[in-house]
Amino acid sequence: HPRLEIMAVTDGDRGAVVHTRDGSVSVEAFPVAVVDTVGCGDAFMASLLVGILETNMGGIDRMAIERIARRASAAGAVIATRAGGMMHMPRPEEIDAMIATKVTEAT
Numbered sequence: 001h002p003r004l005e006i007m008a009v010t011d012g013d014r015g016a017v018v019h020t021r022d023g024s025v026s027v028e029a030f031p032v033a034v035v036d037t038v039g040c041g042d043a044f045m046a047s048l049l050v051g052i053l054e055t056n057m058g059g060i061d062r063m064a065i066e067r068i069a070r071r072a073s074a075a076g077a078v079i080a081t082r083a084g085g086m087m088h089m090p091r092p093e094e095i096d097a098m099i100a101t102k103v104t105e106a107t
Contacts, residue, residue: 010044018069025062027069030077030098039085040076047075074098
């Protein structure tokens with residue numbers, strides 16, 4: 001039987017929750033001036049999947065899930081600032097810049 005390993009529930013400007021067998025991680029949304037929400041969920045999911053693949057899922061811990069979920073949230077926020085979906089998916093450096101903006105605001 002296949003087992004559910006990870007599940008993400010996104011909630012727009014209210015952030016997201018990522019559930020694993022070992023618990024749940026909540027991440028805040030990145031506050032942005034929304035232009036269009038088309039593609040936000042796709043960007044979130046794509047970033048989440050890349051993060052999981054990069055950590056080889058087997059050795060994933062809570063800190064990794066938090067990092068992956070934060071990047072996924074940032075990816076969704078970046079695309080929300082643009083009109084259109086697939087042709088405007090964020091590049092890794094744009095996701096990094098979104099995360100850096102939030103870190104800078106927190107300090």
